[in-house]
Amino acid sequence: MPDHAPSPASQPAPTSSGAGALSRRRFVTTTAAAAFGFQVVPRHVIGGPGFTPPSEKLNLGCIGVGGQGAGDIADLVSSGLVNIVALCDVDLKQGASTISKHPNAKLHRDYRRLIDQQKDIDAVVIATPDHVHAPASILALRAGKHVYVEKPLAHSIGEARQMAKVAKESKLVTQMGNQGHASEGLRLTREWIQAGVIGNVTEVHVWSDRPGKFWDSQGKPAPTETPVVPDTLDWDLWLGPVAKPVKYHPEYAPRKWRGWWDFGCGALGDMAVHNADPAFYALDLGSPDWVDAESAPNNNESFPAWNIITYHFPARGTMPAVKMVWYDGGKLPPKPPGMEAERNLGDNGIYFVGDKGVILAGGWAGTPRLVPEAKMKEFVMPAKSIPRCTVGHRREWIEAAKAGKPEDAHSGFHYSAPFTEALLVGLLPVRFGKRIEWDAANLKATNAPEADAFIHKVYRDGYGI
Known part of the structure; x- marks a missing residue:
């Protein structure tokens, strides 16, 4: 990511306008046909094998195009199956x-304008901080757009429930960005457990090294300084x-927002969607x-420096x-039964005890x-019974959206x-x-009515779900 802002001369001007009545593609096609009196040959006829005409x-309209969003966009573009027609940041x-790589895309600052006003968009990719995921996703679904949204899907429990409801009603194709859900490892884990390789599973341990070096805002009080906004x-x-007033501070943006209750979901939101996915998928946990939970001190501004949460x-x-x-936060589970003394768990992982x-x-x-590793030498893997993803997590979503098949995006809402x-x-x-x-x-914590306002968020006027 660049260390300086683009100069005004090189920066595309922000716009809130939608697409014109006649697209550039239609303009070129119809003008050529009229001028030369022949039917334009479709590009897929002359483009060669594997060519997909525009x-x-x-x-795609892309909301949040730095950081993770830049990676999402680059991967989607590499598929050859998308046009980037709008960017928003x-x-x-x-x-x-990202903006410099797509000079023909319309540039927006407000995601609501992109969704409401630009009519040439089929789908949106959302890679904002967590607190924007649900409002942007639901607005897009209600506008008839397919949605790919980064993890965690939502910032609150109530938002996740509402996102599932709206996605089902819309019949549009959705996907959360937990790329491991398309992996061979996920499918093998479910097949082994379903085949009874380790018997009845009663215990699972999941861990992550986050936040660690990735952000350092957890365990801190809210900053009191009021620096100038860039x-x-x-x-x-x-x-x-966000309903409550919060003054700008670099402790929030960019990158450090994940450690604050108002904007992120801490290490759990960042990594449990990856590392705990095999447990939910293989065991149908519901x-x-x-x-x-056991945690470091909690000031209700930033997340505790570490947590051990038991479900x-x-x-x-x-x-x-x-x-x-x-x-999380450097805490690790005990080694599983039978694990070799010299073997380490690693920074991120999961184990199942049957x-x-x-x-x-x-x-x-x-x-x-299998643990211990010696068991792998004599292990005969059960037959594969789950279809494999051969195109990757993001392209799976693209192909499902083009086909209009929500069920084909396997981490859909x-x-x-x-x-x-x-x-x-x-x-x-x-x-x-x-x-x-x-x-x-x-959606009730039956012994904690004070949690209601946390389960169901209050939104600022003009936003919400």
């Missing part, structure tokens, strides 16, 4: 690199739906019935109840292994919203300092 590509310095940043738009999931069909424990053995996998739904909702319940005992008895059907 008219058959998905037109409240911070022109953070978005400068002229490349629209701070009011950055705050977006919602917890209670959650407890209890009731029995599901023939599967027994499961305890799942999440560790009554017949242990499965260990790396972070981001990595490849599973039908899966990722209940998953995110369950994970975020784990933040309630962190925030309120006590075990939480959870009523998923009614």
